[in-house]
Amino acid sequence: MVALNGAAETAGVRPGQTLSDARAIEPRLGVEPSELAAEAAALEALATWCSRYTPWVALDRAGFGAGLWLDVTGCAALCGGETALLDDLLRRLALFGFAAKAALADTPGAAWALARYGNGGVVSVGETRARLASLPIAALRLGTAEIEALDRVGLRCIGDLYRLPRGALARRFGTTLGRRLDQALGVAHEPLSPARAIAPYRVERLFAEPVASLEAVHATTRALLEALAIRLEADGRGVRRLELMLFKVDGAVDERMVGTSLAVREPRHLMRLVVEKLADLDIGFGVDAITLAAPLTDKLPRVQLGLDFDDAGPRRADAAEDEAALGQLIDRLGNRLGPESVNRPAPRQSHLPERAVISAGALEPSADWSAHAMRERPLRLLPRPEPIEVIAPIPDDPPVMFRWRRAVHRIRAATGPERLSPEWWRAAGIDAADSGESRFRDYYRVEDETGRRFWLFRLGAFRPGSSPAWFMHGLSG
Amino acid sequence: MAAPRLSLLATERRRDPAAIAELRGLIRTLERGSIFAGTASAGGPSSIPLGLAALDRVLPAGGLALGALHEVVCASPAGADAGAGAGFAVALVARLLAGGMAGPVLWCLSTAARRELGEPYAPGLAGFGLDPGRLLFARARRDAEVLWAMREGLGCARLAVVIGETETAPDLAASRRLQLAAGASGVTALLVSRRAAGTVPSAALTRWRVAAAPSAVSVAVEGPSAPRWRVVLERCRGGVPGEWLLEWRHETGGFALAAALPDRSAEPAQTRLAG
Structure with missing residues (x-):
């Protein structure tokens, strides 16, 4: 017996008893199996x-x-x-x-x-x-x-x-x-450990009557953002992550998170990000409380716009404003497209073309690419190499014709092969042969009769009796 | 900012021919984006030459106008020229950056663009003459999001160029929004559509129709030599349309004329798809 209702308790059943004991006391007992996971989730x-x-x-x-x-x-x-x-x-x-x-x-x-x-x-x-x-x-x-x-x-x-x-x-x-x-x-102190991290900045609004219009939610959120901005400004801090909680009348809590790439305090910018996140909000029967918390903040000095009149002043303010403008753009893009969808490329040391570029944060300093410029690389790289049918007269010669995405291309000019070996310690996917050994790729730059340019490769060495596998990997201008 | 002025003029002096002429002039300058030039790009140049006399001669500002929308349309309706169009767009951006434009380049792509053409590949772009360190990618799902991301980017004067790739050219309303946003911030917009689909009216200042062209065969270079495009300047507000066979020189980071083509205005039905 885990939990009892009032009737069972009156009948004399006690928690902790076995089912047979309980049935002996009260034969009409109705029993439901307990679901610990569901109960824990409900409590949370x-x-x-x-x-x-x-x-x-x-x-x-x-x-x-x-x-x-x-x-x-x-x-x-x-x-x-x-x-x-x-x-x-x-x-x-x-x-x-x-x-x-x-x-x-x-x-x-x-x-x-x-x-x-x-x-x-x-x-x-x-x-x-x-x-x-x-x-x-x-x-x-x-x-x-x-x-x-x-x-x-x-x-x-x-x-x-x-x-x-x-x-x-x-x-x-x-x-x-x-x-x-x-x-x-109260002689000894007993700390409570909160179920969720306590945000250092938190503002809230409880409504006497539930509000059921999106406009009212927006207006309240705007007011809360302004209140938050005042507190943040007093401490010289800005928001990096914002947590909006909408408490609905039916007990459901709707949480919306907004992240920013730079510390931000400006209510107008934050409001734009929040509004975007509230687009699919279902108010249901109404919202009776809204809280806004900033679990993650960063230093953001107080700026006095237009008050700086010394020589270096205005220009410095301009640069800071520029940086903030770019940060705000990245926030808006990331907020709608997903934060990982907005980034910049950074070089990585690797033999494999698809591993030679990684994504870096959009506001990270830009990488120096001068040592990584390669004329023989394509302008576009397909997400994954696509198998193609190729006709090559002699196994090691460049192909003369290939079929890719149902179109046949006759090759007019080709150069290669450029042999790229996979890093043996991470041979996987198409580079791993059936035997488990890793295979090199022979890349060719080719141009078809109409002037379209492709980057394709043959996987592994030619073996008599088996036709080699060819792949399309990139396109050029 | 300029819209109320327009309506005021229109209601006060509706029948005055002088006022109508004034309005037309205002619309022209508005659409060209130059009305904002004083506020957005004060002191800076209003255009950047493409570095090829044949091109710069026909462009009204003596080069590619800044703070405006330019369109690149890939000639093949089936999308076969998508790679060529994307390459030409990269060349245009490389010219803009070489011309001294400061700030990052925002490149907006849809999932379909990445699947069909692939991701822009930084080592190759660097070899082509475009510094990937200046690039900022915004990976959208659909074309509508690409246009939205472009508009957002064009609102940020800190950027140099905003490139967007869509399946086909967007409607007039969408291109007008982009053109106005570009004019207001002074950021240059480049819209590349992978497939040609009829002639869509557009607010863009220029529209370039690009097809792949076979490169020169030379004994000195094994395999493909410098990439070539057959480029038709279909639309050029205040300029002269034209057609060229262009070549891109990696070494110099500039265009070269591969061969002169007959004047298109003389023969309207000139073959545009060679090959």
Whole structure:
């Protein structure tokens, strides 16, 4: 038995029992197999949803009755106070169909105890000790063995422990008991580890009434971007990654990410990127909260436009503006086409033509190609060599005719072969023969009767009795 | 910025022949992009010579106009001249950069372009005379995205040239948007279409129809020698159309005239597809 509904609990079934024991107590018991993965996923989704209240949400997966911790320090004011926050949380969870209990206390331990064994609700500052006193020992997050040992000596309530000397307790029941007690009472610090990284910059807007129009979402996002820009400017920083979360009325959370190639703060530019990402947004029944976070930021000095009047000033500002303009262009292109689709070529030392170029970041300094210029290389290289049918009179001679993509080309001029050997340590794909040995390629530059230019190769040496394989690899002007 | 001025003039003095002449002049300068020349490329040249007298003579600005849209159309409707057209476009860009244009070159390609023609190959481009260090690629999926990426690029005055490759020439509205964006920023746009598809009206300043041509056979060079293209300047606003057999010289990074062709205006039905 993993989890029970109210009726089963009333009938006397307890979690942890075997199915046959439970059936003996209540024969009419309805049973569903538990799906641990689905439950974990549901808890995580709920944690994401809870980040509307605070970014600091931690999962409590331990055993029966999994839960969530929310560190709402400084966040309650947004909802109109701690009681209002708790009410709002429980009301929304009930709407989603969750039966939940919640407590708000000074320490994670106390909140955990009160939510599970107490009445929940808000514990005022300093009241923790008194509120915990009447709760059972199990509320201290202890193991079954420890609870039974304490029970045997008659310690049943947390309050019973207050009077006992700490040293004796530790000797008898281990150090966990003392630590849990201190954590619950706030004597020892207990850090919560948030389920997701906490963004250093975060702004949010909670709506009293859900908004259902795209324009309203846009307007709010623009306002949030402006608020974010003010905070970033104060610290001299700019956004590298932006995370927009839209909390929908039905509990779904829509997340949109935007990346930038340079640190950016300008709301107008960021808004253009965000709007592009919101193009396929389905608002559904409405959005009742929007948060905007910058999990990744970079230094971006404050610029004073048009105030620099010294000699070097304006020109320097121009150069910085130029760089920013290019960065913004790359962001917009990358945002729509995918960040990896915008790049520049960089040379790499390799014998194989397809490996001699790699993609570098669009804003990286441009490479020096002077040592890599090769007249005998084509202007375009096909994504992968394409098999062609070739007629070559003598095996090692240039071909006289070939058929590629259903068109026959008669060769008018040819030069070659240029022999390129694959790097033996990475022989794979077409370069690896059946035997596993790597094969060289003999490249020919050819021109057909109409003046079209191609770059093709024969794979491996000629072997009597077998026809060699030919491939088209590139085109020239 | 200029549109409100146009409408104002039109409503105030609709019947005035002088005003109509003025409007026509304004449209002409607008479409040529020169109305923006003062703001965008202050002090810089308005064109860059292609380095071949025969070409520069017929071009209105004495060279390839900057801050304008130029079109390269591959002559074969089946796409067989796509390689030739792409090569000619690379030659034009190489001339623009050699002419002193600063800034990166944005090259926008669709998935189909990469599948049909292949990726632009940096070592080969470098050998051809175009510095790959200046290139910035934007790999789009469809042609519509290529045109969008070009427009975005043309909005960034930091770029030198924006090249885009599409299957066929885009409609008039699309080319007009590109021409206006190029005129506003001073960035030069080059649109290469792989297949010829009728005569599409275009706002481009020039349109070059390119076909592959057999290279010279020489005893000195084994195999193919300098690449040649049969180039028809089909459309050239303010200039004279013409037809040439051009050769590209890697060593000098310049065009050369392979052979003079008969004047096209005398024989409108001149054979354009040799071979």
